[in-house]
Amino acid sequence: MKKTSIQGLSIVFLFVSMLFLCNQINWMQLFSIKATTAKTEEKLGELFWGIYQKAEKQNDKKFANQVLDSLVNQLCKNNKIKRATIKLHIITKNEVNAFALPNGHLVVYTGLIANCKNQEELSGVIAHEIAHIESNHVMSKLTKEIGLTMLISMTTGNTGAESIKNAIKLLSSSAFDRKLEKEADIKAVDYLCNAKINPEAFANFLYRLAEEENSTSKYLSWISTHPESKNRAEYIIAYSKNKKIKYKSILTKSTWLALKNNLAN
Amino acid sequence: MISNIPFDYPPGEHETEKASYSYLMSLIAAIAGLPLPIINLLATAFFYLANKKSTYFVRWHCTQALLSQISLLFVNSYGFWWTISIIFTKEEISNHYIAYLITAFMFNIIEFIVTIYTAIQTRKGIHVQWWFYGSLTNLICKP
Numbered sequence: 429m430k431k432t433s434i435q436g437l438s439i440v441f442l443f444v445s446m447l448f449l450c451n452q453i454n455w456m457q458l459f460s461i462k463a464t465t466a467k468t469e470e471k472l473g474e475l476f477w478g479i480y481q482k483a484e485k486q487n488d489k490k491f492a493n494q495v496l497d498s499l500v501n502q503l504c505k506n507n508k509i510k511r512a513t514i515k516l517h518i519i520t521k522n523e524v525n526a527f528a529l530p531n532g533h534l535v536v537y538t539g540l541i542a543n544c545k546n547q548e549e550l551s552g553v554i555a556h557e558i559a560h561i562e563s564n565h566v567m568s569k570l571t572k573e574i575g576l577t578m579l580i581s582m583t584t585g586n587t588g589a590e591s592i593k594n595a596i597k598l599l600s601s602s603a604f605d606r607k608l609e610k611e612a613d614i615k616a617v618d619y620l621c622n623a624k625i626n627p628e629a630f631a632n633f634l635y636r637l638a639e640e641e642n643s644t645s646k647y648l649s650w651i652s653t654h655p656e657s658k659n660r661a662e663y664i665i666a667y668s669k670n671k672k673i674k675y676k677s678i679l680t681k682s683t684w685l686a687l688k689n690n691l692a693n
Numbered sequence: 694m695i696s697n698i699p700f701d702y703p704p705g706e707h708e709t710e711k712a713s714y715s716y717l718m719s720l721i722a723a724i725a726g727l728p729l730p731i732i733n734l735l736a737t738a739f740f741y742l743a744n745k746k747s748t749y750f751v752r753w754h755c756t757q758a759l760l761s762q763i764s765l766l767f768v769n770s771y772g773f774w775w776t777i778s779i780i781f782t783k784e785e786i787s788n789h790y791i792a793y794l795i796t797a798f799m800f801n802i803i804e805f806i807v808t809i810y811t812a813i814q815t816r817k818g819i820h821v822q823w824w825f826y827g828s829l830t831n832l833i834c835k836p
Contacts, residue, residue: 429832431828432825432828432829432832433822435825435828436825436829438825439764439824439825443768443800445802446796446799447792447793450791450792450793450796451788451790451792453788453791453794454788455788455791455795456786456787456788456791459791461786564785568782571780572781574779644774648732684769
C-alpha cells in the first residue's frame with residue numbers, strides 16, 4: 429500500500445513539475461498569440477468602420493466632435509485609458525443609440541445626444557461603451573456569435589460585405605449577455621466616479637428611457653438592446669450610493685446647450 | 694515505468710487476446726471519441742464490466758487499463774472545459790493554458806505509447822505491469 433502511494437505521489441509530482449517547467453516558457457510570445465489577436469482586431473475594426481461609414485452619414489460639425497472629444501478625454505485621462513485607443517465617431521441619426529465596434533471604434537448617434545437631458549447622462553452611456561471596449565467584450569461577442577474562423581476569414585477578404593454588415597448589425601442592435609452588461613455598467617460607474625461625474629444621471633437616463641420605451645420604441649435602439657433597464661438603474665444607484673465624491677461638470681452649461689442647438693440645426 | 698513480471702500462471706491464447714483488447718479499446722475510443730475525453734473511459738469501463746467474471750489475467754489487465762483511463766480523464770477533462778470556456782466565455786488564451794495543454798498532451802502521448810506496447814506484449818502472453826497502476830491493480834484485483 430505504501431509503495432503504491434509513493435508511486436502515485438511521484439506521478440503527481442512528475443505532472444506538477446512538468447507543468448511548472450512548461451509555465452516557465454513564454455508561449456504567448458513564442459506563438460505570437462497576442463500580436464495575432466491584436467492584429468485581427470485592428471483589421472476587423474478598420475474593415476467594419478470602413479463599411480459602416482459608407483452606409484451612414486457622419487456628423488460633420490466640428491463643434492459637436494470637439495465637445496464629445498472633451499468628455500471622452502476626461503473619462504480616459506482619469507481612468508488611465510490611452511486616448512488614442514478610443515476612436516469616436518458621431519453619426520447623424522435620430523435613433524437613441526451608441527455602440528462599440530472592434531479596435532476601439534465608438535459610435536454615438538446624434539439621437540442619443542438629443543435625448544440626454546444633461547452631459548452626465550451622455551457621459552454615462554459613453555463610459556458604458558468604453559467599458560465594453562476596455563473589457564474586450566466586443567471581440568468576445570463576435571467570437572462567440574460568429575466564430576473565430578469566420579472573423580479571420582473576414583480579415584483576409586474571403587467573405588462578402590454582406591456578412592460584415594450582419595456582424596455590424598449584431599454589434600449595433602443586440603445586447604451583450606446580462607453578465608457582460610452588468611460588468612460594463614459597474615465599470616462605467618467607476619469610470620464616472622474617477623472622472624468626478626455623477627453616475628446617478630446615468631441611472632436616471634435608464635429609468636427615463638425604460639418608461640418611454642413603449643411609446644417610441646422604434647427610436648430607442650440603445651434601450652431595447654440593453655434589456656431590464658430599470659433593474660440596471662437600480663444596481664447602478666446601489667453601487668454608486670456610498671461613494672463620497674465631490675462631483676463636477678466637465679462642460680459648462682452654455683457649451684452643453686450649444687451642443688444641443690448645434691445638432692438640432 | 695513499466696516492467697515485465699511473470700504472471701501467477703501462463704495465460705491461454707483466448708486470455709491474451711481479450712486482455713490485449715482492453716488496451717486497444719481505449720485507443721480506438723480515443724480516436725473515435727475526440728475531443729470528448731470521457732468516451733475512452735466509458736469504452737474501457739464497458740469492456741471491464743463485460744469481462745468482470747473472466748479469468749484473472751483478463752480481469753487484471755482490464756483493471757489496469759481502466760485505472761489509467763480514470764486518471765487521464767481528470768487531466769483531459771480539465772483541459773477540455775478550459776478550452777470550452779475560452780471559446781464560449783470571456784476567458785482568454787494564456788501562458789498557463791498553453792503550458793497545461795502541452796503537459797496534458799505529453800502525458801497522453803506517453804500513455805498512448807505505453808498502451809500500444811502493453812497491448813502487443815499482452816497479446817504475446819507477457820504480463821506488463823505499469824508504474825503505480827500495476828501496484829494499484831494488484832491491490833484491487835485478486836485471483
